[in-house]
Structure formats: C-alpha cells, structure tokens
Amino acid sequence: MKFSNRSGSFVALFAVLLAVAAISVNAQNEERAMGGVGITVFKDRNFRGTSATYTRDMPSLSNVGFNRNISSLRVGPGERWEICDQPNYRGRCVVVYDEESNLGTNNWENKIASFRRVSGGTTPNPGPSNPYIVLFDQVNYRGNPTNYNGPTGNINRRARSVTIGSGSWELCDGYNYSGRCQTVTISQANLANIGLSRVRSVRPAGSRPEPPMGSDWYVVVFSQSNFRGTPTNYKTAQAILNRRVGSVTIGKGVWEVCTGRNFTGNCQTLSQSVSNFSTLGIGTNIRSIRPVIAQPR
Template sequence: MNRTLKHALVCAAILLSHAAAQAGEISLYTDVNFRGRVVVLRDASDDLSRINFNDTASSIRVSSGTWEVCTDSQFNGQCRTLGPGDYSSLDGMNDKISSVREAGRDGGGSGGGSRPALELFSDRDQRGASAPVNADRDDLVAIGFNDRANSIRVERGYWQLCSDANYNGSCRVFGPGSYDDLGRDLNGRVSSARLVDPREANRPRGGDNLVVLYARSDMRGPGLSVNRDVRDLVSMNYNDQASSIVIHEGTWEMCEGSQYNGKCEVMGPGSYPDLNSLDKSISSLRRID
C-alpha cells in the first residue's frame, strides 16, 4: 500500500472515530422511571412508528448531546429540548412522542441555524449580556442569569417564563418572536423558563390577572395569575395546588379533572378564602360568560 493512500485511510479513521465520539445518544423507555421496553437512538427518527415506538415513550435518558423530541412526526407538534440527564417522566408528553432528533447536528433543531431556541438579554430591545436556553431551566441561577432578563428572543417553541424558580410566581408564555421588554411582572425578575404546549400561549381575555389561584387558604402562599382558559394546570405546574381564589372579572368554571371534567363548580367575581370540596383539587378552569 503506498504511503499516500495509507495516510488518507488513517486520517479518515481518525475523523470517523471523532465523529462517533461526538454523536449523541438517547434512550426511550415505554414506562416511567426507565422501565419497560427501551430503544436507543444515535440518529434522527422523523417517525417513530417505523421502529414500532410511536406514542410509546414515558421516560428518557440522554447519555450525550442535546435532543429535540416532538409529539408529531417530521418534528412537528409540541417539541421539547432535552440536554444530558435522566427524565423519569415527561410531564405532559408521556406516550405522545412521534419524532426525535439531535439538536445542532445536520437536520436537527427546529428551524436550523445557530441561534438558541430562547435567548435572554439583560437589557431591553435585545441588548446587553445574553444567555442561550435550549432546555427547561427550573432555576436560572445555574446559568448565571437569575433576575437579569429584560428582553428575549424566541427562535422556536413556546416558552413559559416565571418570576420564581421551579416555574412558580408570575408566569407568562411567549411564542416565536422578539420581545423588547417582558412587562412589569417579569422585567428583571425571570428565574425559570420551560417549553410548554403552544395552546398555553398567553392570550388575555379582557384584562390581566382575571383569576388568581393561591396555594394556601385566605389568599396566602404562592399564587398563579390566570387570564385565559386552562385545560390542564399540570402545564403550569399548579395542578391540585389551589386552596383559595380571587376572581376579578367574569364567571368561571373550576373543575377537578383536566379538560374541564370531573366535579366542577361555577364561581363569579369575589374572594374565596377556602374552596371546601375543591381544596387542592382544581386541574382546569375556564371562563363561561
């Protein structure tokens, strides 16, 4: 074998081994807590039905790389970005995942390009220091950007930003676009951010804070402001938490099941310091007048 060919083969082998080392790996499990049948992926799958794993995954382990998982084939529907780590339950996406791909690699990411899914800026009008976010962050202290954001750019997905860690406090959902400031409740106060279902996009109905749910009786404890119908409070990290309510406007139906199912009660404007049979049981609410 001549020296030139031998050198070329050695270089190719080095490049291939380097690419393999950089490739990501994700494991999907049929049951929560990494139990049941498992499939390990190192390449994108635009339709998991091809490997008999559509709408099947209930927990995920990301060994390496950053991965995008979506509820529809072809990387459509609700998508979530997952970095390395263990996800024992998928919080609203259990048994719904239909496509998976590694973000940042060829064909990966929603919309391509090098921009992060969400970018936080310390000053208004997308100026000042910035921090990229591509996965759920329950505490922005970890990336050195707690209580710093005053404007954002959303490249892809719908992101819920909250004033407290663990998606508590004042929260608002932002869809794709640039936001020159975050409003009175969030400017300089953002402490957590996560991807949510697009249906949870913030669309006020006649005013802000139409309903405020409180975690303790007598309007005490962590609160959640609501100005739209909410089919499932799990998506807002407030399921089965409310113990008192203030309704500023409208007549609302409060239900113990998601999708407005189960036992429901109708409440008009006023303060409700305790909820009796609905205490710690509300899972959905909607305005009915």
C-alpha cells in the first residue's frame, strides 16, 4: 500500500513536472516564433508547424531543418528580407516583407534555400561588411534579380527597383558612372521616383577617386544662366554648400555636382561647361561639389 501510495505520488509529481515543462517549452517556442526582429519561418501554411526566427543572414538552410521546407513566414516590422531558391543567395530571389500565410500562392512553397536581410531591423547583421545591392527588372522588388558587390561600369539590363543589402551606392543612368547619378542608402521600390529610368553603372558611394592635392583644376559656378550673375570659383571639394546655380564653367578637370550634402542626392559629372544648368534635370541648387577622376570608357 505504501508502495502504491509512493508510486502514485511519484506519478502525480512527474505529470506536474511534464505539464510545467510543456508550458515552458510552448512559451519559449512562442517567444522564439513571434518576438523580436528578424524573419520567422514555418514548415506549414498559416504560420503553423515547426518554426524558427532568424536575425542574421542564412546562406544555407541545410543544417537547420528548413532547407526547401518553408510554407509560410513573417517578417519583422519595417524589415525586408531576400529569399532565394539556391544556397548563398543564388538562383531565383525575391524580397519579402510583412507576412505570407501561404507561399504556394507565389510558387515559393518549399523552395527557399537561403535568405538574408536587405533593410530594416535594429539587430546588427553579423558577417562580412562588404557592400552589396540587388537590382530588379520590375518595380516593388520583383522580376529577375542581379547582385552587385563592387563597382560595375557597364550594366546592360533594365533596372526598375533596388534593395540595398549593405552600404551606400551610387547609381548612374550612363555607362562608367556618367549621366545622372543618385546616391542611394535605402532600398527603392521604384527607381523612377528618384529620377532614374534606367541604370547603366553602379558602385559603392565614396569609391570615386579624386585628383591629387595641389592640382590646378577649378570650376566657376554662376547664379544665372549663360555664365552671368554672381560667380564663385572652386578649386577643391566642398561637402557642404547651398548655392543657386544657373550655369557652370569647367575651367579644368572633371567635376561632380550634387543636390545633397556630402556628395549625395542627384549628382551629375561635368567635363564641359553648361550654359543652362536646369537642362541637367537636377534642379537649380547644389549642396556639394568635388573634382573627380574621369573613368575610362
């Protein structure tokens, strides 16, 4: 009888411990699946089944049990993640945000083999700090993606949207970083919104070489068109300006003028004088200017 009683007490205690452990595990799973920033993936549709949340890039899912085994997902507020059907962010890729209860509706169910954050989030993204971007041939990060991780002066493809994976990038509508250029620090769902109807060259911002100190290059900025009005000479880079521009005389060298401070915003590379600055299509005010080395064509 005592044995029976002791046995019954042990069974009851064991059942209580199992219940507490189950509650603890469920709470941990719920916290893991729903809390914090990052991307949460589920093996079943409608956010069911085994799940896990990631806040860092995953070049391969083969060792974590989710390789081509994801049917729904949730993305943290304000974040965008790139999912790909091949390891190391290769193959077919698309940028996702918010949530998707059934990846099968977009033909992505059980297709994801790698993913990485492209924007948003407060958790530092460990790994290589090398900059990279992804250009898409359709707006809203759709269509065929192409990755770039360094200067590329000759891009022969249509680009309608871009995700900034890391760093700041200069995008130009001319080959070899010519024509209208924009410095982009955040992803753009429609490049037409920043005045780029095409992209022919890209490079990390700040990678543009400048001529050596002591060169005799100079530029004259006029407040009116046809080289009239108040002139101002510049011989060196000026990162912070607020000048109305009507025309520009290139005394010597090649110069980059930008609508934003620190050589950001809309930028134009000038190798010859411009009698009517408004024809460049970047407005009539510049906030930075610098000499640059002409890129070989």
